[in-house]
Amino acid sequence: MADALYCMPAGWNWHAYPLWHDSNPFSTSPNRMTKYERHTASRTVPILLISICAAYLLIPLKPSGTDSDFNINALAKVPVSYKGRVKPFDTVARNCLMVISGRQKLENQTLDLNAAHWLLDVLSRPTTAEEYEVFRIDHPDVLAIFGWQKTDKKHFSARSIREHGTELIRQAQLAGQIPSQKRSLFQRKVVELASHLTLYDALANYRSLHLIPPISPQHDWMDAATAANYTETSGQPLPGMRAWRKVLEAFNKQHADHFNQSVKNLADIYQENEPMATRQARHETLFNHYAPFAQCRVLYVFITILIFLSWIAFTQPLQAAAMSILLLTFLVHTGGIATRIYLSGRPPVTNLYSSAIFIGWGCILMCLVLEYLYRNGIPTLLAATSGFLTLLVAWALTGDGDTMAVLVAVLDTNFWLATHVVVIVLGYSATYLAGLIGLVFILRGVLTSSLSAGESKKMGQMLYGILCFALLFSFVGTVLGGIWADQSWGRFWGWDPKENGAVLIVLWNALVLHARWGGLVKQRGMAILAVFGNIVTSWSWKGTNMLGVGLHAYGFIESAIFWLAFFMASQLLIMAIGCLPLSCWRSFRVTTRSQTRQQANDGSPK
Structure with missing residues (x-):
């Protein structure tokens, strides 16, 4: 074929x-x-x-309509403060639902709610929200805690989880006594479910959500309890607090007209007192929707x-x-x-x-x-x-x-984020692209007959140019990172796993180019070596975070270990295919047959 x-x-x-x-x-x-x-x-x-x-x-970009009489889309654009960042109500709802449920919308046979509607129910109609099946549980041993081993469901309600809350709390406490790096998968899933339940309760009790804007530039956003204490001690009512109370009461009683008017009044208050935050919240809501x-x-x-x-x-x-x-x-x-x-x-x-x-x-x-x-x-x-x-x-x-x-304090430096981090990531990009060119070179040569000598030369030129850029960006980015480390931690180099990964990328790109300059490899050898650069870059970019040690031990994801190993194995397989004898390469066989026939035609009598 x-x-x-x-x-x-x-x-x-x-x-x-x-x-x-x-x-x-x-x-x-x-x-x-x-x-x-x-x-x-x-x-x-x-x-x-x-x-x-x-x-x-x-x-x-077309404004989304709604089948509901409640203008929840207008409320979604109202700015609030959550975990230190001012963001729209929509973003808070999406992020929290994503953490708890692994999705940004509630959809099943009976429900079709967006994230803002779900969070509004959590705040104003807790009894109704407790019935929503939002908590994702897929580990069989965790399901066994609740007696749900034989169920096909993946999502469960807060009410059903609380019915077996004692055992969940006990298991979470036992797992909490073990260092995070030594916990089993079951223990990590138990702690994760308990943290999701804690997050849900914090939202429902208004503890983590700061709804009230600051009364002056010297003050911060306030949660409901702080705003109530301020009103009680100062005797000055906060317009934002009254407006939020009316919004939640109207939604609790399911009075659509009252709710929509209360949301409009709330938006007007925020527009007057926090115009910049309101403008950015509208833009972020559109960004989320688009x-x-x-x-x-x-x-x-x-x-x-x-x-x-x-x-x-x-x-x-x-x-x-x-x-x-x-x-x-x-x-x-x-x-x-x-x-x-x-x-x-x-x-x-x-x-x-x-x-x-x-x-x-x-x-x-x-x-x-x-x-x-x-x-x-x-x-x-x-x-x-x-x-x-x-x-x-x-x-x-x-x-x-x-x-x-x-950002954490050490990263809260725009100059170094705009120099070291951007340059080193461009080095990742170039190294990955070189590996992808090498991968296409190998598969094209082995599986197709299209990799002629001319096309092989062109792809070799493309690969060589990208490798040069990869070496430049990765080297400059690594040096800039050392300067940043010297200013932040008082040392240029500390053999941190992330630092070691960065220098490995530099050394590997230099190795491939020197092998090319020294005549040790040509197009095929350079392509095979470039594919291994994908493994080196993946380890530096993501693999070092999985170790859980060093100053760059962040972003640990359980599933990333499997996919990282799978990706590395796939790259080794591609390299093994590239090392097959040329007689196994379809392009080489077709070129050889063509040359043989051409020679036979040239030698035949005219």
Whole structure:
């Protein structure tokens, strides 16, 4: 089947074509379409596909309607303070529900509630909220605590959990006596469920949610208890507190008109007293609703499909459409990062979530440059693939809640976040992209007949250039990190696991380039070594956090250990495939047969 995709008989000989060659054998032949028809198709197909994608991106901007008489969307835009950051009510609801339930919406046979509606029920109708099945429990031993071993359900209500609360508390206390690094999976899941229940209770009792804005620039946001004490001691009623009380009372009694008017009054009070916080809260609510990175994930998959289809038919129109859609998606991706910078007031990379988004952005930017230089479709495929995979990783990292959380003191330095962190993450991007080019080189050579000598040289040039950038960014980023460490901790280098991982990336990129300069490897060897760079970078970026030691021991995720090991094993498998003898490479066999036949034809009598 692979030979059929890339070769066609032409007289006695067979001529191999690259996948993206203009003379693709599966493109519409001139006998079937006139020149005018081909010209029309080459213009119409890209315009049609781009229009569809543009419409897909614009539709979410339409204000969402509601089947309810309650204007909960207006309340979702009201700013509140939670865990040290002022954010809209919508963000608090989404993050808390994501932590507790692993989702941002309640949907089942009887319910269809957004996160803001759920949190409003928790605050104003606790009896009703207790019945919502929001707590995710999937470990069999934890389910056994409640006698639910045989159930197929994954989500349970707070009321049903409280019925067996004594045993849960006992197990959580026992697990709490064991250091976190030595706990079993069951003990970690018990502690996690107990913490989720504590989070839920803190919301329901108004302990963690600061609803009342500061009365002056010298004061902080206040929770309900603090606001009540202030009113009692000062004798001055707080307008925000009265407005919130009316909103919650109206929703508790299910009086829609009263609720909507109370929400309007509340929004007016915040607009008057906290105009900047109100404006940012509106923008963040729109950002949450639009979910730009989720939109980009879908379009990156669509671009990948277009590139594959272009290797079968309509080569130029589909590749032109793919490139245009990639530029459009890249703008949305960039806009998402810029919006996060505006909302958080920080540089683009502040945690693992934002680093995943920025790594993908850096890969796509470099791929756009490569596509401009080589114009062969491969960089477009690499851009779409890297964009989708990194945004998928970012989505998996949202389970911890707020992705724009307040930074710890040592990280609360915009200058170093904008220099060391950004540069080192660009080094990650370049190293990952080099590994992805190497992976495509190997699979293309082994599985297809399209990797001719000319295409091998082009991909080698692409790989070499990206490796040079990877070495530059990773080296400069590591040096800047040492300077930051010297200012923060009084030493340039401390052999911290994260520091060791950073220098490993520098050394590995230098090793690959020196092997190339020394003639030890050519295109194939460089591609195999570049694939191993994916393992080195993954360990430095995420693996060091799994050790639980050092100054960079943050962002531990249980499932990350398995997926990290799986990814490393897959890269080792690709390297093993790349080390197969050239006789096992389809491209090499086709090239050899072509050369043999050419020599035979040259030697045949005329």
